[in-house]
Amino acid sequence: MHLKGLWKTYPDFFQPAVRDLSLDVYDGEIVTLLGPSGCGKTTTLRMVAGLETPDDGNIFFGDRAVVMTSRHLFLPPDKRNLGMVFQSYAIWPHMTVGENVMFPLKSRRFPRREMRERVRAALELVGMGGFEDRPGPLLSGGQQQRVALARALVTEPRVLLLDEPFSNLDAKLREHMRIEVKLLQKRLKIAVLFVTHDQIEALSLSNRIALMN
Secondary structure, eight states, X not given: OEEXXXXXXXXXXXXXXXXXXXXXXXXXXXXXXXXXXXXXXXXHHHHHHTSSOOSEEEEEETXXXXXXXXXXXXXOGGGSOEEEEOTTOOOOTTSBHHHHHHHHHHXXXXXXXXXXXXXXXXXXXXXXXXXXXXXXXXXXXXXXXXXXXXXXXXXXXXXXXXXXXXXXXXXXXXXXXXXXXXXHXXXXXXXXXXXXXXXXXXXHHOSEEEEOX
């Protein structure tokens, strides 16, 4: 993944949220955006995800352009082959675990048999095999995080985006999930862009760290 000269300014703000940012994230590595609140970490992640439109700059996944502002090219999120885990996990309480994980497959109209197989494989991958019928509200914080991770990986994305996904967990579980994510990423060999303000998380997870101010 290649970010080239990204700029983003919000209405009513004089200073840019992101100023001329360029960054490469290679397959099989975790790159962390580390810095205090308000430095542009999440804005950068949201531009990669397609949830924000940069004022200027380009984003490439491999050789494929997903954003080229000079050509007014902005692929929507569902066309970018990425997965994202939010800080809040965003587990839908009216759905079971299986339905939560299946949601991105349904929106892309995968065949039903393939959806079932992918959901089962994704849940096995994160240690949640056999939980398909568990209601969303009956999950612990750690289980919700695993389900959110399974949902992000079920489409077999090229890029995984993590927006402070451990911040709502207690210290012991946070350390355990960091190890789990690192092992999972090594096995899948995908590019991961990780946002945090926690130096310990950044140092324990990352191949490279980009400091933002």
